[in-house]
Amino acid sequence: MYLTGFADEAAEGIDDQIRATRELGWRNIEMRRVNGKDLTELSDAEFDAVAAKLEAAGVRVNCFGSRIANWGKKIDEPFDSSLAEARQSIPRMRRLGTRLVRIMSFAVLEGRGPEDQMADERFRRLRELQKMLTAAGITPVHENCMNYGGMGWRYTLELIENVPGLKLVFDTGNPVFTDDRMKPPPYPKQSAWEFYQQVKDHVAYVHIKDGVWETAEARARFTFPGEGDGDV
Numbered sequence: 001m002y003l004t005g006f007a008d009e010a011a012e013g014i015d016d017q018i019r020a021t022r023e024l025g026w027r028n029i030e031m032r033r034v035n036g037k038d039l040t041e042l043s044d045a046e047f048d049a050v051a052a053k054l055e056a057a058g059v060r061v062n063c064f065g066s067r068i069a070n071w072g073k074k075i076d077e078p079f080d081s082s083l084a085e086a087r088q089s090i091p092r093m094r095r096l097g098t099r100l101v102r103i104m105s106f107a108v109l110e111g112r113g114p115e116d117q118m119a120d121e122r123f124r125r126l127r128e129l130q131k132m133l134t135a136a137g138i139t140p141v142h143e144n145c146m147n148y149g150g151m152g153w154r155y156t157l158e159l160i161e162n163v164p165g166l167k168l169v170f171d172t173g174n175p176v177f178t179d180d181r182m183k184p185p186p187y188p189k190q191s192a193w194e195f196y197q198q199v200k201d202h203v204a205y206v207h208i209k210d211g212v213w214e215t216a217e218a219r220a221r222f223t224f225p226g227e228g229d230g231d232v
Helices: 014-023 044-057 080-096 119-135 153-162 192-202
Strands: 028-031 060-065 100-103 139-143 167-171 203-207 210-214 219-223
Touching: 014 028, 014 044, 044 080, 060 080, 080 100, 080 119, 100 119, 119 139, 119 153, 139 203, 153 192, 167 192, 192 203
Parallel strands: 028 060, 060 100, 100 139, 139 167, 167 203
Antiparallel strands: 210 219
């Protein structure tokens, strides 16, 4: 087992991201953004500089927290951006020795019920991404976030069934503030423990997060792990 984290939550620049990681006694970063740019947006010169600093510090990137098929991408819009991001990320992940990439299953279509979410098209697109990434020796891990698979554990298991070989990154905090669309509206929030128990056989990686849903303010209040409702 090893510990890692989104270092861009500690600092913008790679020097301070490395410093924060080393101060924690960790040797891995889950890379999301450096100076506001993700791995695929950095210029070649910027990427080379980041890679050189990581190598010199003895810090590796264990996972790329990508935007591929994330909550900002709609299933009823072209697939081009996620395909392009996947293609662009492969040589850079190979250079960094990164074996995992966080993906999602496209945004939930607003105004439509959970059974009217173009599921077959989501499965088709994720199969294509899965094939491309695994052929490059990279394991895509799907996160239970604001996307189809995040609507409830049954929807994650549907992805597993329809995208052979797909693995998961389970976020303990996301169920705290995510509607459980397996139940009738008005949707209650999810149980992190119930979700985990149903999907744990497919989990390759865990994001530790915790919080409390404040109903009156309709917002999440994040806490230290173990102090919220994420069943950490």
